[in-house]
Amino acid sequence: MERSCFLLSITFLLVLHLPYSSIGTVGAAQTNITTDQSALLALKAHVTSDPHNVLVNWSTPTSVYNWAGAVCGARHLRVASLNLSYMDLTGTIPPYLGNLSFLVELDLRNNSFRGLKSTFL
DSSP, X not given: OHHHHHHHHHHHHHHXXXXXXXXXXXXXXXXXXXXXXXXXXXXXXXXXXXXXXXTTTOSTTSOGGGSTXXXXXXXXXXXXXXXXXXXXXXXXXXXXXXXXXTOOEEEOTTSEEEEEOOOOO
């Protein structure tokens, strides 16, 4: 219910604001959510076991706004909360998770994440 209200309010705000926004502003917002998407996909890539298929919809064709456990803030439209508690996930935490610059809540309780895994491009 809360997510439906959130999505409805975001849609309403975008419809009201869209005629007054420039293409550059829309492009900048897309770049920001792309950063969040890349960070979350890096986390998914470091998950070695997802027995309940929680992260199955974490893919580029699906909007980050619809990804399990991810909640985007209304103000900046960026990932503000990530709750993957009690999902029985196993893996390592990549440093890219630090790119979630608007993240204010991270809940990874009751999973088996081990340390930080360095990955160089």
